[in-house]
Ligand SMILES: Cc1cc2nc3c(=O)[nH]c(=O)nc-3n(C[C@H](O)[C@H](O)[C@H](O)COP(=O)(O)O)c2cc1C
């Protein structure tokens with residue numbers, strides 16, 4: 001028995017069904033909040049729990065909720081289910097396996113910020129999850145858990161799904177809001193941030209699926225319980241998506257403070273063909289690449305420790321590379337992704353990625369001798385700090401750290 | 415032209431009901447999926463009709479079809495096999511799988527089989543990185559994931575579509 005907190009369907013296979021979820025305490029937290037708690041009280045508990053966003057930036061969730069502008073109405077909650085970072089497939093499993101806990105999290109967030117409407121923005125490819133959630137939402141309306149006058153109070157709430165149509169940039173929260181408004185997914189200039197200017201120009205909380213799925217149990221078990229699960233820097237548990245050259249890729253729910261060695265070797269079964277591990281990308285394709293030294297493998301994982309190692313945790317999508325993989329190939333792949341997904345709104349990212357694509361392709365094809373590696377490094381450096389949104393920045397991470405940390409992969413063979 | 419409204423009145427009403435009455439424009443993406451349902455691509459007339467339903471310019475609807483990769487303005491294979499060859503899948507044999515599949519079908523990535531049944535495309539991460547090789551199949555009706563594939567399993571699937579097509583023609 002592992003006592004899952006998020007992937008509870010692995011302990012209780014039918015937890016996606018309303019009666020089973022309720023037998024296990026489902027919707028008690030939402031009911032408790034609506035019938036007996038002040039809105040700010042809910043936000044305070046989430047704040048005190050130390051919960052940080054799981055969509056990549058790790059922003060404190062309760063704090064974000066407290067930023068909602070109370071002079072501008074209505075308020076909205078939007079769940080970010082766009083999940084498109086290469087290497088990330090955790091929100092999908094949460095929504096497929098334990099959908100009601102996620103929905104309850106959305107509902108509690110909505111209550112906390114006094115929103116009466118919430119949207120779930122899913123990447124279009126998660127069509128089947130859209131169908132599943134629509135089914136669940138219909139059940140919740142029937143059961144009186146959504147709609148007008150909830151639990152005899154005057155609180156009303158409804159949730160709706162909305163499908164994207166194939167654009168990684170729509171995971172960026174302001175591009176997502178543009179897309180939800182029926183426009184092209186171009187990021188907005190920030191600030192203002194969504195809690196003051198969000199959907200339809202109204203105050204909006206945007207949270208990742210996994211972030212929200214934590215909330216029902218935080219309300220049930222208390223802030224201290226959640227704090228105690230993690231590290232001082234990052235409370236709680238995380239669903240890590242493990243992929244790449246490991247024997248058992250998949251999602252693994254672990255406490256913050258667990259090590260990459262535990263994840264990769266104990267849970268993930270080690271490296272394919274028992275080869276040597278070479279590098280780790282802890283944040284999907286957007287990672288600064290880490291050399292897989294003993295130090296790195298034995299570091300307790302949280303946001304601060306990954307940063308201290310010269311990388312970032314991002315959404316916790318761990319891509320493992322072994323000795324059979326050359327970094328010039330890896331960055332050719334990541335740049336191919338970013339060049340394809342750059343929305344084109346700002347020049348440094350659009351042009352920079354175009355150039356990096358050409359350069360990584362020719363370097364991979366063997367053109368190492370005429371300064372192309374230096375040029376690539378320069379292009380990436382020049383992009384940094386000049387892009388409108390973080391996508392441009394992300395695209396440079398693996399490029400620069402691969403060249404810095406794995407210079408042998410970019411040398412002319414004698 | 416009121417083709418969509420004639421064909422899908424209930425669906426259109428349900429879609430519009432999701433958004434505030436003064437923010438109808440939000441319905442444009444679901445309406446585009448609806449317009450794509452029958453033929454797997456969006457006809458010019460549908461752009462005009464959607465624009466009229468939502469009270470926005472036709473050209474604005476058209477720019478969305480250009481921006482989002484899952485909308486199409488031309489007819490291609492009835493089944494679009496979209497193989498993920500992004501970094502995680504490529505680390506687990508996806509590029510070889512794509513090559514074999516294309517070879518077996520006698521087409522290159524991006525092309526459609528002569529009978530118009532299958533288009534094979536290379537796509538970015540689909541959130542199934544632990545189950546490579548994998549692809550999704552897009553039809554007008556939506557998407558279906560097929561994970562941990564082999565050439566054999568993929569060809570079997572395609573054969574089952576062929577049988578279905580032949581049965582439909584025969585009946
Ligand atoms: C290019 C880009 C892509 C992103 N993709 C996602 C995504 O797919 N899912 C997600 O939750 N957050 C994504 N984010 C982060 C969101 O902008 C935002 O920070 C997040 O949804 C906030 O939720 P959280 O505080 O619960 O993490 C992305 C950011 C960028 C810059």
Ligand code: SF4
Pocket residue numbers: 169187341342343344345346347349350387388389390391392393
């Ligand atoms: S950085 Fe790239 S993705 Fe972001 S707004 Fe600029 S062009 Fe678009």
Ligand code: FES
Pocket residue numbers: 086087088498499500501502503504538539540541542543544546
């Ligand atoms: S890289 Fe292929 S599904 Fe993620």
